[in-house]
Amino acid sequence: MKAIWSSTLCSLTGSLTTSVSFISPRSLSILRPAPSFLFFDHRSLPKTYSNNHHHQSRRTTTTTTSMAASFSPEEARVPPAIQMPTPPITKFKIGLCQLAVTADKERNIAHARKAVEEAAQKGAQLVLLPEIWNSPYSNDSFPVYAEDIDAGSDASPSTAMLSEVARLLKITIVGGSIPERCLDKLYNTCCVFGTDGKLKAKHRKIHLFDIDIPGKISFMESKTLTAGETPTIVDTEVGRIGIGICYDIRFQELAILYAARGAHLICYPGAFNMTTGPLHWELLQRARAADNQLYVATCSPARDAGAGYVAWGHSTLVGPFGEILATTEHEEATIISEIDYSQIELRRSNLPLAKQRRGDLYQLVDVQRLNSR
Amino acid sequence: MKAIWSSTLCSLTGSLTTSVSFISPRSLSILRPAPSFLFFDHRSLPKTYSNNHHHQSRRTTTTTTSMAASFSPEEARVPPAIQMPTPPITKFKIGLCQLAVTADKERNIAHARKAVEEAAQKGAQLVLLPEIWNSPYSNDSFPVYAEDIDAGSDASPSTAMLSEVARLLKITIVGGSIPERCLDKLYNTCCVFGTDGKLKAKHRKIHLFDIDIPGKISFMESKTLTAGETPTIVDTEVGRIGIGICYDIRFQELAILYAARGAHLICYPGAFNMTTGPLHWELLQRARAADNQLYVATCSPARDAGAGYVAWGHSTLVGPFGEILATTEHEEATIISEIDYSQIELRRSNLPLAKQRRGDLYQLVDVQRLNSR
The missing domain is CATH 3.60.110.10 (Carbon-nitrogen hydrolase)
Structure with missing residues (x-):
């Protein structure tokens, strides 16, 4: 069990008996455009944008065979995907x-x-x-x-x-x-x-x-x-x-x-x-x-x-x-x-889709979670 | 046929015998951060961001029963989805x-x-x-x-x-x-x-x-x-x-x-x-x-x-x-x-998924198409 599941809970929840709240009236009321610009600049935009000054080297590195390292699968989810928490029961x-x-x-x-x-x-x-x-x-x-x-x-x-x-x-x-x-x-x-x-x-x-x-x-x-x-x-x-x-x-x-x-x-x-x-x-x-x-x-x-x-x-x-x-x-x-639930980790290690996604080509934006940051 | 299909081809292709090219070496070489900020500001960000000064009224309109009008389904695709072209043959x-x-x-x-x-x-x-x-x-x-x-x-x-x-x-x-x-x-x-x-x-x-x-x-x-x-x-x-x-x-x-x-x-x-x-x-x-x-x-x-x-x-x-x-x-x-191909339009009118998507909640970003704009 411990070998399979991450031992750290995501930072979004205070405890496992608390509903995950990604957006509150408070956070909605303080939305301003500026943070999103910063966010998109540093996190969600493809490397060709955010690391524009490294453009040439980027083009070179994407042709290596190591997909996970080159194609920013972690950027396929905006904000980045949360690691699955350890479930209270398997x-x-x-x-x-x-x-x-x-x-x-x-x-x-x-x-x-x-x-x-x-x-x-x-x-x-x-x-x-x-x-x-x-x-x-x-x-x-x-x-x-x-x-x-x-x-x-x-x-x-x-x-x-x-x-x-x-x-x-x-x-x-x-x-x-x-x-x-x-x-x-x-x-x-x-x-x-x-x-x-x-x-x-x-x-x-x-x-x-x-x-x-x-x-x-x-x-x-x-x-x-x-x-x-x-x-x-x-x-x-x-x-x-x-x-x-x-x-x-x-x-x-x-x-x-x-x-x-x-x-x-x-x-x-x-x-x-x-x-x-x-x-x-x-x-x-x-x-x-x-x-x-x-x-x-x-x-x-x-x-x-x-x-x-x-x-x-x-x-x-x-x-x-x-x-x-x-x-x-x-x-x-x-x-x-x-x-x-141990079957989830098994299937994800058989077919490591999360590591194989192409964040350089597509990104799924979770709008409310993005806005609540 | 003409009633079903849009009579205008999308602007992306010069002709139907040309491959759709969304990104060229030329466009890659002129990428700069600024346009993407503008784009995200005006187009891809949820209305709570881009129309921040209308924030209160936005919250009101999203509670109407008219989903298509309120929830910006067209923003569920970034850049916005291209209308399907009239096919040369049905x-x-x-x-x-x-x-x-x-x-x-x-x-x-x-x-x-x-x-x-x-x-x-x-x-x-x-x-x-x-x-x-x-x-x-x-x-x-x-x-x-x-x-x-x-x-x-x-x-x-x-x-x-x-x-x-x-x-x-x-x-x-x-x-x-x-x-x-x-x-x-x-x-x-x-x-x-x-x-x-x-x-x-x-x-x-x-x-x-x-x-x-x-x-x-x-x-x-x-x-x-x-x-x-x-x-x-x-x-x-x-x-x-x-x-x-x-x-x-x-x-x-x-x-x-x-x-x-x-x-x-x-x-x-x-x-x-x-x-x-x-x-x-x-x-x-x-x-x-x-x-x-x-x-x-x-x-x-x-x-x-x-x-x-x-x-x-x-x-x-x-x-x-x-x-x-x-x-x-x-x-x-x-x-x-x-x-x-007329079956596509039939199914899309039966189940109008494109009009029912929630661009206020999720967006699929086509990174290369976005960068090529």
Whole structure:
């Protein structure tokens, strides 16, 4: 274990039980252009720029065969990638609760609670729930079922249940998503609870599901929902987890960004449909895992052929080699499967992609992290 | 056709028969830091920086439901993405020649010629060959089989054949790859020939295949080969084509960069192996196509179980929805399949990913294109 993992935690987090906060209202309020010029000058620009006076020698050195030394792979991520922290636990069980969702919110909450409890009984230390598990998935339902998460338990019975059950069972819960009301806006929101029942992070779906495939499926989340404004990555008792909700998985940059922030696992609660599900759901999960060499876990509602929106199902755990470790069909089911973070380091030593990237040719900029420096 | 495609070509290319050149020795020699500061100030930095004096109003506008207007998707690519040009032809046939490769170079050249001729007879207007088709795939062979492509026909019988057959058959050839000798260096190089037989572009593998999976496969291309220094995209008679060679496909940034330069198609000659092939070859091809909503074509050598390096085979054409349009097994075979570029626009209107990206959160910088401005 010690041989595999770096013994130093990244400087971004005070402790592993603290959410990783890359940008604060305070840091936003003091943004000025000057630091970015300096940053781009010294760090993110290719050497042909930042070491302009060494231009000729640079051209010479890039033709050596030692890629890692010559092509500045560390500059392929701006700011530079954070080394993956030592996880608090290497091996543990994850539970993916693919739930049947009804129009009865109280029933949905009780039903989800039972599924989480059963998963914990089977040894799950991390439980993942589906996208929109307390409400039908429709623009008509979102305002009706939405809860004010920030206002606390009475205003948000769904998250109050998750908090309580996380504390009682001493497990981490990535609570799928529910419609959230905040002031006059609605969001599609995922809450992460720690083993003490405290809310560790809240992810509002960044990329809204606005698609139109004539004759197949049309859906416009933006009719009722507002998009979130920030990526969400959180240090938990079971490792550093990046969160995306469903359509967020289509944007490869978000997964790259989470990997560069040191994520062990990306959780995507999601409800792909009968048109894009068969072709893309497994593909996208496996691609995000293999390209970024980390774990990906997804959780969908069970399929209800009579619903206005028919979910594809197929909740899945994918390992850092892009291999499917566990999956299910479309019916209600709970997957219990093992995550072994030492596999990440193994795959990264087999295929050292991070050392082979070409920072002289492309760079992925994590804008908020850059601005918060 | 005219309704679907933009009628204006991007300003980067003088004509469709000219290779897209993003960086020249001349432009490299005049690089100065100042323009990049200005560029980052006005274009690539998030609005919170570049419009600092409007900071408060920016924070307000990002909470509207209109993602495209609020979140600067056009800033997700730096420099901004180039609109895909009108292709000279919308529908055409591509031929993927999965060739058996031997230690006899003359035989390999004659054999490849025959395969290209047969593909053209079956209507292929674009023919793709495998990675390292004139030589065994080994570090011992590369120096022996390498040719001096720039020195012309006598010094490079493999590319001389491709040039001649392209001219005689009036087809475009993406000529797989061969070991190239240039001064004291060796490269893994793909040549693209136009219908006039002229060399339109030359791609030197950017990411060398250095992997080590103990007990399964170990290969270090960097022992003999030097990595290329630039992405390669070329306007041909059959559309704008980005080139990657084998391991290049693992680096998602390269495909993003080609898509942002307006590629219709990315061609990856490649020879995945028996360890990574089954798990990753199809996955990576489909992911690059679906994420970037363009065509991906791959071509492998046929499998030779007695070779030092055993190729997985499975040459494939993937459409812009990530769908496999044609594929083969591991034996020698030629695939003839149709490409229909109007499908790109269809898929992009179904799933408008380009308009939904979050330039306020992440940006993919095309370093050489940025520097050449």
